[in-house]
Amino acid sequence: MMATLSTWSPRRWSLAGLAFCVLMLAVALGLEHLVGLEPCPLCIFQRVAVLAAALVLAVAALHNPIGRGGRLAYGGLGLLAVLGGIGVAGRHLWLQSLPADQVPSCGPGLDYMLEVLPLQDVLSMVLSGSGECAEIDVLWWGVSLPGWTLLGFLVLALVPLGLLWCGLKRA
Template sequence: MQWRNYRFINGLLVLASIVGMSFALYLEHVKGLDPCPLCIFQRVGLMVMGIFALIAFLHNPVSNLMKRFYSLLATLGILWSVGVATRHVWLQTLPPDKVPSCGPGLNYLLDALPLKTVLNEVLSGSGECAAIDWTFLGFSLPVWSLAFFSVLLLICLWQLLRTYPTSRKAKK
């Protein structure tokens, strides 16, 4: 069964990361949608998952410990994206009078403030993160992102927690 193969699943995760990033870049560069800071942070988690899935795909470890290690790192990456996307969706559901005010852009924050302060500022969200610029079937981009990241998280968790067959070499 191909879907149970560790390497095959990591290949699918890499492909999903490439497709997700390609779509984000398409919306940014072709459709002209500028990403807010929360969107950028969601991309970071997707790329982290994709990088560790690629490493696992290329390495194709025999050891169950290494399989779980790569899966843990990929899971942490996409868990970050799920968390940030959840925050983003929550910001978009706030009434207009409860939305935080817009702050300076991410580039300015990175230049002017320490990283810990930047993370705190970005994750608290701003007015630009609450704006809904794009919808599909009545749902905003952060809602679709959250759904996509949640499916990837479930796959990563399955890779992390599943029982791997013992190798034939270990039986001999």
């Protein structure tokens, strides 16, 4: 299996990662629009991280870098986006693990904050969390949605790591 993966081209790695990003976003949108689960601000930021990774991987797939530098650049940028998602999902899980008396109070909605506050303040408020982010709406096999998203990001991290491996192996 490892021998097969090591022969993958950067385009193949990128397309596999892009397909996984599409799957993650399709699940998120399905849960929102078909099941009726409203995303909290941290959920939206996790979607942004998936979109950022998808954008990097789409450009990498179109470019199909032959040289070492391109593979390392796309792998690094993709890994940066995925690590951001891992951080937000981890923060979300941490908020959900807090005892009820330590959960931050609910703040204004993300739309309102984006209209009224500077982006830096919005980021700070969202990452500090709110009561709605600490709610656990659904558990599948005992794992909440941020837990599944974290698992998705960990699987997705294999793609930029594969691109980095291809770039380093090429040296």
